[in-house]
Amino acid sequence: MGSRNGKILVALAVLCVLGAGAYIAYAALGPSETITDARPEAKAVLSDSNVMVRAVDPEDPRLNGRVYVVHDGHVERHSGGQLACERVYFAAGRGICMGVAESGVDYVATIFDAKMHPVHTIRLSGFPSRARVSTDGRYGAMTVFVTGDSYLGTSAAFSTRTYIVDMATGEPLDQLERFHVSKDGKPFDAPDFNFWGVTFAKDSNRFYATLGTGDHHYLVEGSVRDRSMRVLRDGVECPSLSPDGTRIAFKSRIGEQTRWRLRVLSLATLQDHGLAEKRSIDDQVEWLDDENLVYSDGQNVYAVPANGGGEPQQILKNATSPVSLHVR
Amino acid sequence: MYQVEASKALLKPKLWARRSARLNVPRNVVMLGMVSMLTDVSSEMVATILPLYLVFSLGASPLALGAIDGTYRGAAALVQVASGFAADRWRKPKEVAGAGYGISAVGKVALVAAGNTIGGIGAIVAFDRIGKGIRTAPRDALISLSSSKAGLATAFGVHRAMDSAGAMLGPLIAFGILLAAPARFDAVFVVSTLFAILGVAVLILTVQGKPKRAPREGNAPSLRAAAGLVKDRRFALLLVAATVLSLTSVSDAMLYVGLQRKIDFAPAVFPLLYVITAVAFMGLAIPVGQLADRVGRVPVLLAGYALLFIVYGALLMSSLGYGLLVLCLLGLGGYFAATEGVLAAIAGALLPEDLQASGLGMLTTVVSIGNLLSSLVFGALWLELGLRNAVLVFGAGLALAIVAAVPLLLRSQRAPVHG
Numbered sequence: 001m002g003s004r005n006g007k008i009l010v011a012l013a014v015l016c017v018l019g020a021g022a023y024i025a026y027a028a029l030g031p032s033e034t035i036t037d038a039r040p041e042a043k044a045v046l047s048d049s050n051v052m053v054r055a056v057d058p059e060d061p062r063l064n065g066r067v068y069v070v071h072d073g074h075v076e077r078h079s080g081g082q083l084a085c086e087r088v089y090f091a092a093g094r095g096i097c098m099g100v101a102e103s104g105v106d107y108v109a110t111i112f113d114a115k116m117h118p119v120h121t122i123r124l125s126g127f128p129s130r131a132r133v134s135t136d137g138r139y140g141a142m143t144v145f146v147t148g149d150s151y152l153g154t155s156a157a158f159s160t161r162t163y164i165v166d167m168a169t170g171e172p173l174d175q176l177e178r179f180h181v182s183k184d185g186k187p188f189d190a191p192d193f194n195f196w197g198v199t200f201a202k203d204s205n206r207f208y209a210t211l212g213t214g215d216h217h218y219l220v221e222g223s224v225r226d227r228s229m230r231v232l233r234d235g236v237e238c239p240s241l242s243p244d245g246t247r248i249a250f251k252s253r254i255g256e257q258t259r260w261r262l263r264v265l266s267l268a269t270l271q272d273h274g275l276a277e278k279r280s281i282d283d284q285v286e287w288l289d290d291e292n293l294v295y296s297d298g299q300n301v302y303a304v305p306a307n308g309g310g311e312p313q314q315i316l317k318n319a320t321s322p323v324s325l326h327v328r
Numbered sequence: 329m330y331q332v333e334a335s336k337a338l339l340k341p342k343l344w345a346r347r348s349a350r351l352n353v354p355r356n357v358v359m360l361g362m363v364s365m366l367t368d369v370s371s372e373m374v375a376t377i378l379p380l381y382l383v384f385s386l387g388a389s390p391l392a393l394g395a396i397d398g399t400y401r402g403a404a405a406l407v408q409v410a411s412g413f414a415a416d417r418w419r420k421p422k423e424v425a426g427a428g429y430g431i432s433a434v435g436k437v438a439l440v441a442a443g444n445t446i447g448g449i450g451a452i453v454a455f456d457r458i459g460k461g462i463r464t465a466p467r468d469a470l471i472s473l474s475s476s477k478a479g480l481a482t483a484f485g486v487h488r489a490m491d492s493a494g495a496m497l498g499p500l501i502a503f504g505i506l507l508a509a510p511a512r513f514d515a516v517f518v519v520s521t522l523f524a525i526l527g528v529a530v531l532i533l534t535v536q537g538k539p540k541r542a543p544r545e546g547n548a549p550s551l552r553a554a555a556g557l558v559k560d561r562r563f564a565l566l567l568v569a570a571t572v573l574s575l576t577s578v579s580d581a582m583l584y585v586g587l588q589r590k591i592d593f594a595p596a597v598f599p600l601l602y603v604i605t606a607v608a609f610m611g612l613a614i615p616v617g618q619l620a621d622r623v624g625r626v627p628v629l630l631a632g633y634a635l636l637f638i639v640y641g642a643l644l645m646s647s648l649g650y651g652l653l654v655l656c657l658l659g660l661g662g663y664f665a666a667t668e669g670v671l672a673a674i675a676g677a678l679l680p681e682d683l684q685a686s687g688l689g690m691l692t693t694v695v696s697i698g699n700l701l702s703s704l705v706f707g708a709l710w711l712e713l714g715l716r717n718a719v720l721v722f723g724a725g726l727a728l729a730i731v732a733a734v735p736l737l738l739r740s741q742r743a744p745v746h747g
Contacts, residue, residue: 187714
C-alpha cells in the first residue's frame with residue numbers, strides 16, 4: 001500500500017467515526033419518537049358488551065399500542081401511557097400486554113391488573129404474536145416469532161415459540177415445544193414443530209392450539225397439567241374456543257402462504273363452515289358471546305355472526321387485538 | 329511478503345500487530361479480514377433490527393421478512409459459481425469481490441434513502457444476499473493467492489475469525505445505538521452505511537488485486553477449463569469427499585432445535601446457544617488453522633467432523649446439564665473452526681492459480697447444497713422415526729463418510745502426475 005492510500009483511508013475512517021458519532025448524538029438528543037397516542041373510534045354500539053382493544057394509527061405506526069376499553073359505544077382510555085402493546089388480552093382481573101421494552105430494543109410481556117397497572121414483566125425471546133389468558137386468570141399463553149440468527153451464515157427457519165405463564169407470579173412455566181405430542185395414538189415429533197395461538201377451556205387446564213409442521217397446520221388439544229397434546233385435525237390455525245366450549249373459530253389457509261379465511265368448527269363433529277367475512281383475515285378471533293365473533297383486519301375491528309349468516313360489521317375504527325370483557 | 333506492520337496506521341493495538349507478525353499472515357489477508365469484518369458489522373446491524381423496524385415504522389408483520397429472505401437465498405448460491413468464474417476469466421478477483429461488497433453497500437445507502445416500503449426493504453435484502461453470493465468466491469481466491477501454500481489454513485483462520493467477530497459486533501452496535509436513541513432506526517441505518525462504505529474503501533485502498541501467487545501470464549481460462557476442474561483428479565476427489573461429508577452433517581440450526589429438547593426450560597437460553605458457538609468459532613479459528621498448517625490439514629478437517637460426531641452423541645442422551653451443553657457448543661464451534669476455513673485451504677493448495685475462484689466457488693456451492701439436503705433428510709427422518717433414530721442414522725452416516733473421506737482426501741493430497 002502506498003502511504004498515500006493509507007492516509008486517505010485513515011482520513012476516511014476518522015470522517016466515518018465522526019459522522020456516526022454526530023448522527024447518533026443528533027438522534028439521541030432529538031425529540032424521542034416513542035409516542036403512543038392513537039385513539040380508536042366507535043362505529044357501532046354493541047349493547048351489553050365491553051371490548052378491550054389496542055389502538056392503532058392509520059398513518060403512523062409509532063402511535064400504536066395504547067389499550068382502551070370500549071363500553072357501550074364509549075371509548076374509555078385505561079392504560080394511560082404505561083402500556084404500549086402489540087397484542088393484548090385480559091380475563092378475570094389479569095391481563096397480558098406483549099410489546100417492546102422501554103429501551104426499544106427488547107420484547108417484553110407486561111402482566112397487568114384490573115386497573116391496568118403493570119404487575120410483572122417477562123422478557124420475551126421474539127416478536128409478539130398471540131396472547132391469551134385462561135377464563136379464571138390462572139394461566140397465560142403467549143406466542144412469539146423468533147427469526148433465526150444469521151451467525152455462521154446459517155439461519156434457522158422462521159419459527160414461533162409459545163410460553164405458558166403463571167399469571168399470579170409472572171413466571172414462565174413451560175413452553176409448548178417441550179410438551180409431548182401424539183397423533184393417532186402414536187408419539188409425534190419433528191424438528192420443524194411450531195406452536196401458536198393457544199385458547200383455554202373453562203377448567204384452564206385444557207387448551208387448544210395450532211401445531212405447524214411441513215405444510216400442515218394441525219389443531220391440537222392439550223393439557224397443561226400433563227404437558228401433553230394430541231392432534232385432532234389438519235387445516236386449523238389460531239383456534240378460539242366458544243364460551244360454551246362447543247365450537248372453535250379459526251383461520252384457514254387458502255392457496256398462497258399468507259391468505260386466510262375465517263371458519264367455525266364444531267368440536268363434536270370436527271366439521272366446519274365458513275363465515276360472512278370474505279376477506280383474508282390474519283387474527284386469532286375472539287368470541288363476543290356464543291353467537292358473535294370479533295376480529296381485526298389489522299386496522300379496524302369487525303363483528304360477524306358465528307353461524308355463517310349476516311354481514312361483517314365494522315364496530316371500531318383504528319383498533320386491533322379485541323378482547324371481549326362481557327362473557328368472561 | 330507483506331507484513332502486518334506495514335499497516336500500523338490501521339491496526340492500532342500493538343499486541344495484535346505483534347501476534348500477526350508471529351503468525352506470519354500476509355497483510356492482504358488481514359485487510360480482507362478487515363473488509364469482511366466491517367461489512368458483517370454493517371449487515372448484521374441491519375439484520376438484527378429489521379423485524380423491529382418493519383413493525384414500528386411500517387406497521388408490517390415480521391412474517392413478510394421471512395418470506396423475502398427465503399426467496400433470494402437460493403439465487404445467491406448460484407451467483408457464487410458464476411462470479412467465481414468471472415473473477416478468474418477477467419483475472420480480476422479484487423474487482424469482482426469489490427462489486428459484491430459494493431452492491432451490499434449501495435443497498436445500505438438505499439435503505440437510508442428509501443427504506444420505508446416493504447418492497448424497498450425486500451429489494452435491499454435481495455441486494456445484500458446477491459452481493460454476498462458475488463463476493464465470496466473471489467474473496468476466498470484472493471486470500472488463497474495472497475498466502476504461501478504452507479500458511480493457507482492459518483490465513484483462512486485469520487479471515488474467518490475476523491469475519492465472525494464482525495457478525496458478533498454488529499448486533500451489539502445496533503442495540504447500543506437504539507439504547508442511546510430509542511426508536512431512531514435511521515441512526516442504525518446511517519451507521520451501518522458508514523461501516524459498509526468503510527469496508528469497500530479498505531478493499532479498494534489496501535487490498536492487492538494481484539497478490540504474489542496470482543497468475544500473471546498466459547491466456548485467461550475458458551469456461552471449458554473451469555468446467556474441466558471436475559475432471560482434475562485431485563480436485564474431483566476433494567469435491568467428492570466434501571459432498572459426502574456435507575451430506576451427513578446436520579446444520580447447526582437443526583442441532584440447536586435438538587439440543588433445546590434436552591435442556592431444562594429457560595426462555596432466555598436459546599439465543600445464547602448461537603452466541604457461545606460463535607465465540608468458540610471466533611476464538612478457535614486461528615489456532616486451529618495454525619495447527620492444520622503444522623500437522624496437516626486433512627487430519628484437522630477430519631478431527632472437525634469427529635467433533636460433530638461427538639455432538640451427535642449428545643443428542644442421544646436423555647437430558648443434558650448446562651455443563652455438557654456448553655461443552656457441546658464449544659465442540660460445535662471447534663467443528664466450524666476445523667472445517668470452514670481448513671476445507672478452503674485444502675482446495676486453495678491444490679487448485680491451479682488461474683482457477684482459484686472458480687474452484688472455491690464450486691466447493692462452497694457443493695457444500696452448501698449438501699448441507700441443505702442433509703438438513704431436509706434429517707428433518708424427514710426425525711418426523712418418521714423420531715429424533716433418536718434420526719441421530720443414529722446420521723451418526724452412522726457421518727462415521728462412514730469420515731472413513732470414506734480418509735482415502736479420498738489423502739489421495740487428493742498426492743502430487744499431481746503431471747504439471
